Amino acid sequence: MPDPSGARRHHSSALPLAWLAVGVVVYASLYPFTGWRWPAGASLWELMQLPLPRQRYKFDIWANYLGYIPVAALVHAAGVRGGRRPGPWWLFAVVAMSLLSFGMELTQQFLPPRFPSRLDWAMNTAGAVAGATLSALALRLGWVDLWQHARDRWFIHRSGGALALLLAWPLGLLFPTPMPLGLGPSWARLQDGLMDLLVDVRGAEEVLAWLEDSPPPEGQLSALPEAMGIALGLLGPCLLAFVVTRPGWRRVAMALGAAVLGLATTTLSAALNFGPAHALAWLTPVVVPACVLALSVAGLMLRAPGPLVAVLGVATLSASLMLVAQAPSDPYFALSLQGWEQGRFIHFHGLAQWLGWLWPVAALLWLAAHLGSLVPRGQDPG
Structure with missing residues (x-):
């Protein structure tokens, strides 16, 4: 009953x-x-x-x-x-x-x-x-x-964790990123955090010396690495969504929804930092081609089985983390951080930063942990 x-x-x-x-x-x-x-x-x-x-x-x-x-x-x-x-x-x-x-x-x-x-x-x-x-x-x-x-x-069975990650993704994008849609810690921020953590630790002198001798990259990213970073930043959540979304047109809707949500959230972040007149200041010439590339690759996975999509998702998120970590701290990024750390977003700074840093790691770990339990297409119940 x-x-x-x-x-x-x-x-x-x-x-x-x-x-x-x-x-x-x-x-x-x-x-x-x-x-x-x-x-x-x-x-x-x-x-x-x-x-x-x-x-x-x-x-x-x-x-x-x-x-x-x-x-x-x-x-x-x-x-x-x-x-x-x-x-x-x-x-x-x-x-x-x-x-x-x-x-x-x-x-x-x-x-x-x-x-x-x-x-x-x-x-x-x-x-x-x-x-x-x-x-x-x-x-x-x-x-x-x-x-x-x-x-x-x-969605397939046991999709709750992935859906929760997808809902948290745009919140991570609200914190200024080294490149559009590029979540994860940049080397400059990671270096500062590690040095603050180890400065009073006995026996950490060699690590501190190595950190001081490894300055973050300077200048600006060239067009190709920036385009790859943006494309991977959009492709990662698309593939995470595909793993738990049934094959076919529903995956098309998820990919387009991710693109619209990601670009809208990035625009909102810029508007909050610099005002509505500068909401599209982040829109460089490589953004649109990079997003088209990401959606094109996602289109090849519309009917791919979950385990294959998960493997590609792990590779995508890993590559994205490496590119973001190597991204130089450009003036726009530094000015964005100043607005968050010293301005009206001071109360949300720590939380938004950690979401932006940890989201790709959490998504990668979820995909890796569920890789063996994902049900191939055709065997998923009802």
Whole structure:
């Protein structure tokens, strides 16, 4: 007898997305993770009462409310899709998100740059109530079943992790990249991070000396390496999508969607940094030919079996990482970084940077881990 609530187990993308959303909340709440200290003269009981805000800004109030809506919705959806009863799990999602918010506000009191408050906790909790309620409403109205039906028609079994990565891809593109669509750490940024990490480590002198003697490339990329980097940057997510998308016209839609989304997000990033008048400043003469090349290669894979696409995806992402790491830091890239690190994006800098750095690595590891379990075309169930 079917479960009237529709709560049966699925390998849902809601679960990895829920974990990602919780991680985003923790990161955004505790960034920049420096300057920890116990507030002078405060007892633990006083800290747990949370202070009232000194000033109330509408933006902060609404940001705290809206920020927890998708998190609670994903937590509720992940539980219900995993077989939990919708009613009790609604209560769990709300209480869990409220406790998470309280923990973040409590911890922020040990970070001098942050300003925790009881009002933030209340607005986060209200957002959690709204998010869990929206998820329950979607379940009640059958929207989740419609999504599952569409997903079964479009994607293979066990596609949740790849779909979560594809949804995170444009967020990584919001952080300035060494070249359009080129995710991953450049050598200049990687070198700075390693030197900061090892500067006080005993016995790391030789590594530090090697890093100092390996300066990052200077100048600008020539047309061919830049075109290859852009093409690989678009081809990587296309192939990741193809691995979990059923062969044929659906892969065409995924490739075109990736191209439109990638170019639109890059345009948005430039507009946020330099203003709408300079939104297309990143559009060099090689961008369009590179995208056409990437889509042409993707077109050859429209009916290729999943394992073959995965192997090509691993090679593509590896080559893309190597090209991005060798890309010089041009003036546009340096100016973009300055806008993020010193301007209005300071609170999102660390999170967006790590998404941009780690996305190709995570996608590569997902493809490598699932290579042996991918089902060839013709053997995929229903």
